[in-house]
Amino acid sequence: MNQDYIIPNEWSIIEKGFNPDTVKASESLFSIGNGAMGQRANFEESYSGPTFQGSYIAGVYYPDKTRVGWWKNGYPEYFAKVLNAPNWIGINVTINDEKLDLHTCLEVNNFKRELNMKEGWLSRSFDATLQNGIKVNVYTQRFLSLEFDEVGAIKYSVTLVNGDATVEFSPYIDGGITNEDTNWDDQFWDILDVTQKEQQSFLQARTMKTNFCACTYMESLVFLDGKQQEISGVEKKSSNYASCSYKKGIKQGQTFAIHKFGGYVVDRNHDKLELVNVAKNVLKKATDIGFDGLLELQKKSWSRIWETADITIKGDVKAQQGIRFNIFQLNQTYLGTDARLNIGPKGFTGEKYGGSTYWDTEAYCIPFYMATKDQKVARKLLEYRYHHLDKAIENAEKLGFKNGAALYPMVTMNGEECHNEWEITFEEIHRNGAIAFAIYNYCRYTNDYNYIPEKGLEVLIGIAKFWHQRATYSTKKGKYVILGVTGPNEYENNVNNNWYTNYIARWCINYAIENIKRVAQEFNTDYQRISEKTTIDVNELEKWKEVADNMYFPYSEEHNVFLQQDGFLDKDLITVADLPQESRPINQHWSWDRILRSPFIKQADVLQGFYFFEDKFSEEDLERHFNFYEPFTVHESSLSPCVHSVQAAKLGKMDQAYRFYLRTSRLDLDDYNHEVHEGLHITSMAGTWMSIVEGFGGMRIIDGKLSFEPRIPKQWEAYSFKINFRNQILKINVTQNKTNFELINGDKISILVNGASVLVTPNNLVTV
Amino acid sequence: MNQDYIIPNEWSIIEKGFNPDTVKASESLFSIGNGAMGQRANFEESYSGPTFQGSYIAGVYYPDKTRVGWWKNGYPEYFAKVLNAPNWIGINVTINDEKLDLHTCLEVNNFKRELNMKEGWLSRSFDATLQNGIKVNVYTQRFLSLEFDEVGAIKYSVTLVNGDATVEFSPYIDGGITNEDTNWDDQFWDILDVTQKEQQSFLQARTMKTNFCACTYMESLVFLDGKQQEISGVEKKSSNYASCSYKKGIKQGQTFAIHKFGGYVVDRNHDKLELVNVAKNVLKKATDIGFDGLLELQKKSWSRIWETADITIKGDVKAQQGIRFNIFQLNQTYLGTDARLNIGPKGFTGEKYGGSTYWDTEAYCIPFYMATKDQKVARKLLEYRYHHLDKAIENAEKLGFKNGAALYPMVTMNGEECHNEWEITFEEIHRNGAIAFAIYNYCRYTNDYNYIPEKGLEVLIGIAKFWHQRATYSTKKGKYVILGVTGPNEYENNVNNNWYTNYIARWCINYAIENIKRVAQEFNTDYQRISEKTTIDVNELEKWKEVADNMYFPYSEEHNVFLQQDGFLDKDLITVADLPQESRPINQHWSWDRILRSPFIKQADVLQGFYFFEDKFSEEDLERHFNFYEPFTVHESSLSPCVHSVQAAKLGKMDQAYRFYLRTSRLDLDDYNHEVHEGLHITSMAGTWMSIVEGFGGMRIIDGKLSFEPRIPKQWEAYSFKINFRNQILKINVTQNKTNFELINGDKISILVNGASVLVTPNNLVTV
Incomplete structure (x- = not known):
């Protein structure tokens, strides 16, 4: 934490006393x-x-x-x-x-x-x-x-x-x-x-x-x-x-x-x-x-x-102020009324991150907008990328890909790439994965499968083609490898076999194949018609599959964890606990080469993959990986603590989960990363919402149903949130010893609570 | 080759006929x-x-x-x-x-x-x-x-x-x-x-x-x-x-x-x-x-x-024109009269490569100036770096190094770093090695050992400190590693354990220790006095040695070669022969990520190490490495073909050596890299001189003596060059069946020819 001058208040951000030194910070915060x-x-x-x-x-x-x-x-x-x-x-x-x-x-x-x-x-x-x-x-x-x-x-x-x-x-x-x-x-x-x-x-x-x-x-x-x-x-x-x-x-x-x-x-x-x-x-x-x-x-x-x-928190004014500040700023930035717009990482609060749209939207913001607004808003955000597919194909062509492969830009205003650092623009290609994942996530949440034959599938095909072409075969490993990438952890550049990238690449290919087949079957559509912007044939799918089935994943037998990338264990494995306070944030104190050769992780990387694909791993897997990577993670990206908070909550590490929650929710209010004067971190604010709803509330979609595993930090008396799920609004109120479910809008909803089925009907408070 | 309009002529560069399309190229060439x-x-x-x-x-x-x-x-x-x-x-x-x-x-x-x-x-x-x-x-x-x-x-x-x-x-x-x-x-x-x-x-x-x-x-x-x-x-x-x-x-x-x-x-x-x-x-x-x-x-x-x-070549006008063009341009650029100046890669022929001084000077130019001018000129070039030692220490401090460690800038006008791409500025640290090597090279050639106690040793100490601090210990490998570097081959960025870098780092440390001891002994100097700008103590030397003795070198058992860096064999190992002509030069046709993940080598890297440290390896070692790396080398740096030419000549691959010679000597005249309109490649012109003198002439310094192993391309009738060695001038004339040695200036000189001792005295043509 870097500052502590904002007066805690449930509904307002308040500053008292005039201090010229905080003028720029307050210009951002207010x-x-x-x-x-x-x-x-x-x-x-x-x-x-x-x-x-x-x-x-x-x-x-x-x-x-x-x-x-x-x-x-x-x-x-x-x-x-x-x-x-x-x-x-x-x-x-x-x-x-x-x-x-x-x-x-x-x-x-x-x-x-x-x-x-x-x-x-x-x-x-x-x-x-x-x-x-x-x-x-x-x-x-x-x-x-x-x-x-x-x-x-x-x-x-x-x-x-x-x-x-x-x-x-x-x-x-x-x-x-x-x-x-x-x-x-x-x-x-x-x-x-x-x-x-x-x-x-x-x-x-x-x-x-x-x-x-x-x-x-x-x-x-x-x-x-x-x-x-x-x-x-x-x-x-x-x-x-x-x-x-x-x-x-x-x-x-x-x-x-x-x-x-x-x-x-x-x-x-x-x-x-x-x-x-x-x-x-x-x-x-x-x-x-x-x-x-x-x-x-x-x-x-x-x-x-x-x-x-709204999310309410009882018994912890700072936490309450934090979450409302996040929800408020998100709504100040994007309301879902204009399909040409998107959610800029700094919103309207500063100049940094020049462009408007990053993978933040798909990876972090869509869940928030899906659950707190009409689902058309999330669909609009998906369509934004659909409208940019031609430009993504053009962008991939500039990098030597062909045949309709699409690489979405890292930063864009109008679909064109508009960032120009090679390690980001050319190599942080995992962004393509998040765009496919958002389609999956949207369908899982809304059950609006029609989006896929209408628009989503073309995007999925372009992305799958990209991954197929981007992987190369390593004779030495007898596997497909993805060389020269930057993963979500931008404190590593041009690494080989970033586990997250390889994993989401394989997933994208498999998900595209699955949907090509489903659409062909259910919508009686031949391959050619499916995709107007790209063409595919059956042989091509076989080739995609060959890559997906033989993708290489770096793994350490010794630690029994997937490695963030090839060679990770060659680093001098000091942990964040060894870092003197005056070196932090390291991006303001260390030169780039020093950061790159250190083991320090800017934001969840392997753990981001465990977050997206949680259902593919056991809780033991998650715990082992969390315990391995968390000590190296400096959370100098605003997008990091929320993922760790959700995972810590799932693992019952409630003290950690609460600490991460405060860090994400009050990142700007307390200026953890010494940069609030430049503007606010808008997109990560959706991560704060996740920390509560998915972290503490344990909300997931399982087999088309809302599922909860509510937990509550010991610092809170109670918290509540609402979920708009397929046009029904459910209110969840969690106290230290029980959870109430209330259907605000809708006929009835069958949900899972700690694995057991529960039916919630209107005007009928269900307590678990 | 990209152009062919320059009229071959022994002493002149000639263009006939007015062609607006070649105006910019000619503006450079003339x-x-x-x-x-x-x-x-x-x-x-x-x-x-x-x-x-x-x-x-x-x-x-x-x-x-x-x-x-x-x-x-x-x-x-x-x-x-x-x-x-x-x-x-x-x-x-x-x-x-x-x-x-x-x-x-x-x-x-x-x-x-x-x-x-x-x-x-x-x-x-x-x-x-x-x-x-x-x-x-x-x-x-x-x-x-x-x-x-x-x-x-x-x-x-x-x-x-x-x-x-x-x-x-x-x-x-x-x-x-x-x-x-x-x-x-x-x-x-x-x-x-x-x-x-x-x-x-x-x-x-x-x-x-x-x-x-x-x-x-x-x-x-x-x-x-x-x-x-x-x-x-x-x-x-x-x-x-x-x-x-x-x-x-x-x-x-x-x-x-x-x-x-x-x-x-x-x-x-x-x-x-x-x-x-x-x-x-x-x-x-x-x-x-x-x-x-x-x-x-x-x-x-x-x-x-x-x-x-002058170097003369008989029976091959284009080759003759090429070498004279190179010698002429070098002398137009730098005459050794002003100690504040150095040799810019483009000389006075264009704007590119903004700064004035690169490692080109130490790695390529010093041999030329040592042998064709008074040895004071080379000493001046060494002193240029000596005068910048304080700035190099400052530069290293900016990157987190301490205690007098020195990192010379990649590009400089006044000793300060003035290049700003992280993969170059922060990571292309091998440049430090060339600066130490130039001191060694100068002493070996001139026998002016006094330079070391006077000035050179401080530079060597600053550089050794840097390498000691820059290496980190890999528990996994049980060795010291150097992570996150760019080697001489700039078509790889942020790689781990670039063999060349690790090798020259070890050499720098050992060479510094050797000279600290020699100076202390021969000049009766204690450690403190040796170095005014940095301090050292005996314990420090032990620590340096620990790193040097346990440096890691990537190696492939399968191919029996040192690997350019960790993971090199994971690449899709296509060769230059597989590259369609329209993709070349790849830096004008491929995006950077594609270049980085390819096996293509911009300029000699492992082979650059074999060039500097030839005496540490057998001819069989050299041949194996040459045969392994040459097929991947695109020579898109002007500094590359000369090294391959010298090595091909040594290995008796005279056709290749001749081809590389033409490429280096006529790089600009024939515009091999499609960029002559931007200016000439001045520093690499010294490499052309090397190709003849060290390549065909086989000149080396062995135990303080000039040594030759003359060879001649079948395309030439004869060639001749002169060498100023320790203020004596020797003229060497090589024909298809004999070599003449003539002492132009000096009393007598004992040289080695194909390993045998030969005494050359004035007015006495020695034929071998």
Whole structure:
């Protein structure tokens, strides 16, 4: 743990006291989003201290040209960069002509920030003494509307504490922004036009190269002691900036407030030529409803989300805060309403991990969205990859594969690979496995088998072809080997026979064959018709099978475990316990070669395979492998502790499971990996949900039925969660000595509890 | 082979006929340099077709900021970039106001380029018909003076063929240049001042970040039919450009000519504030001596170089041209006069391989410079690394090593690492071995053992410490292993136990211990005094020895060969013979992962070890390893064929040896690797010299004596070379049935020929 300043609270993230050193961390932690846009919790008024400005529009990116020392054939031409979009939240505030700036104020007291997760808003309040001696009390509140996802609203009010003064609000929109990760303050937006009319401002801008057009807009209303004022704002504009100032002399004790409405409308959703008109309509709606009306709608929207998604924990406020923070951020990032979007690892909270979509979605996020939303959302996420199949085939061709073999990109915005480090782009090929696994996982959970003949099978075929071609035969071993890969543990590069990769490769081939046959049989379809994008013939299947049946798996007789890769035991096998605290995280202290030759594991690798394919291994197998690998695991990927938490719970190692749970759920709140200032780890938050539902709750799907083996950490009195399973909603409440099952929505459901069949019907609390 | 347009000639590189497609290749091949500056063979007059402009100043570079997807701890902040310097060769030529431009002329005939290697100049002649119908005959000649290394001289003459016309020469200097390898046409020079006075022009510029100041200058004289004209030039300048135009109406058959003198003076050699004055003095000297006088001096300078360095080959013009081209380019690049400089892999012929110094210098270039120049030159090259020892220790510290361990950079300009690909920077650590080996090689050749107590030992100690710390103990193998390296064969990354690396690591440790003991004994020095930059104690030596004595070497019983690295035999062992021609070079056709998992070898790796440590292995060992590895070797590094050539000759495989010789000597002339347009492969040219002297000549140093085992390819009548051995110069002439030895300079020398002792005295041709 690296920080401990967030006040524990069941429903809110709270910071008290102003500390310039935590500004960047808090900008990440208090981020808000609505699936279509999002922003870091930057101050509205100007702030001259260290800050990381960020406002992002879903699906809007820039292709940064690949720059490497030595070009490698097959590199993508560009690396997608998440773009900081024009600022619409800014409100310059002056009191008697002095700019309000918390970095230069004489004194700041009673500073409080709150991110109210139940209702979906961010607030801030403080008392400040300016250099001119004037004291003010400030309260701000802001949210991005879920109901109207192009609208954001801000209330900003200033109360004079020690005398009269002139207060001026200058709300603005600003296109003169840049990315923090740029080296040379490059501009990525061409500003096309700035217009102002009747107190409304519009800034039209186009991203360079990708040509996304966005209209950033704003309109403001002002109030004195709650009463709307008819002050005509003074408009100002430049080539990339527009402001509109409202000035008023007010008396001690009076409150001058501004309600600012702003946001983006984008040509991804509207005709490019109509953007200003669309923005005007949006503004009309927003100002008609008003700040308070929009806020009420916001509360209702969030209430609907929490209805199914909430997890309660009794007796452990920090744990409760952690899980709600995770669920809240996931819903701020992706709501499943736009099939072109996906779940970026940093959501709308930072610039890192440039691209939008990683294997995180398939490996970690799909279970969360399947169980807490309508199953169409998960289907949409699968379809996202289906739509990218052509590009995945193209990508594989660039690497020398043929005949319709598909390699999905490691990082993508539009289906094209947009990451350019060879050990990742070319070698972290296990991602292909997760995409196939997600199809299996979806069908297992939803029983929507139709997805496979409709769309899934083509993806499975492309992936199976890839694995078949990627394996090579080792005469020495008399087996098929997969050489030169990076496994889920990215602290190993270009290794041979990564067990996880070989295992999922074999599984993919077998699963594709199984489904080709099933679809041919059940849907009376010949092989040619099955696949429009790739062709297969029966002989090919035989060849696939030859590879799958003779795949090599590295194994240690001595330790009786599968080895993460060839040669793992040649390492100097020091454990995490031997690592001095000052060396951690090792990725911030050790050079890459040192990390690579160490035995330290960034994230579950062999154990990730045991997580996906748990039913293929005995509990003894799992325990042996867990005991072998856990001591080497540094969990420096956010995606790691959740898997270990689920497995520790299964093995009855509840203390460990609880520790891992805290680590995953409070990874960002407590900043375990010393990097929260860069943004939040969104995709791994779905892992936190897994830790509770699959770990403590022991939820699995067994033969088409929900199954539970509930456990509870000794630190908790009780916890509860809900599961949307095939359109029935089941609520599970676990206490230290019993578990209640309640069917919220549905007719009846037969489940397994600790292996025994239990029937749950509506209005009938079943206690086990 | 990729091209075949260079006319075979013993002393010149000649191109006939104008072909826009070979302009970039010829710009590389006809490059000129004088150790202090160099330039691609760009046309003086303007050319609107595809061209790669380049003029470079020794030691002047720019630190390009490292940009990578995911930052890795220990990366250097920058990547050194060779900078294109202001253009001083430009002469715009207009005939009746039409610009002469070979790309737009109606006709170009009798185009001929010649790089005269014997005398060190470049010429070009052609007949051109302009769009206005005027026909001209043009002759240009240019060189960079060896005598005055800040001066370049150009003669440019235009003869009217079909009528009278006005001819205008506008010689210029231009700071508005950029690098071809830049993405965004970034400028790397700040232009400080442009001044013109009395027909002289000066452009002062400073490199960004590194703040090198250079004054580019010019002055011109004009001639009509050989008679100097008193035409006052019309001066023009802008913020980064200066020209001075000379215009004259001339008659059919008359020749209007300009002699332009220009170049750079740099604050690496002069007071920054005096640069213009220095340039004026240089210009005074140059114009006093005049073009023809400077050319005479140039011929004399080159004649002195060839006196010792020349190699003759009879009966094979292409082979003769090849070796002279190699010797010529090496001398254009590095003359051993400036201890701060080194030998860049592309010399002054292109931008690639950003930095200046690689292990190429120690592994390939030192033997050439030792044998063809005074041995002080080789000592200077060793001292270059000695001066960088502190930086090498710093570099090792960044990677977690301590106690004075030194890791020399992979690429450097000033001792700091300036390459930023982890598999190279952090893992291609064998470079450290070559630096130690060069010290051994130097002492063996020159018998100047004093270098070791004076300077070499500190370097050896730093390197031995590094290897000791870098090896780890494998409990499984019961041996010390070196994990995660890139060997000389860069088509393998992050491999374990690269045989070459492990071997040279052991050798370095043993050699350091041997010399610590010898120096302590012979120079009566205690351990502390030996090393000022690092400290050692006796216990440490024991620990080093423990590692050296128990180093692991991968070995195949089946094939009875050392394996390039762990797991080599798991590959699909297809050979180069199985590779379709259209896949080659594989680095231009295969993605990196495919290259890595293939068995293909970029350059000698195990065989490089056999080359360095030939005396540790039997001829049978060598033959077995050569036969095993050669079939997998694609020789896509310029540094590869020479080693195979030397070894093939030793093994009596003369056909192969000859083929490799042609490949190394004509690598650029015939463009084997499809990349000559980017520049020449300078450092590997020293390998060509090795192929003859060590390969065919069989030269070795055995027990302090020169030893020869001469062989001759059946394609040659005879060949000869000279060797400067400990200040005596021996000439060796080999024909199909005998070898003559002649002592050119020295008292007497006892040598070994095919194992037998032979005494050579002056004026006494010894025939064997």
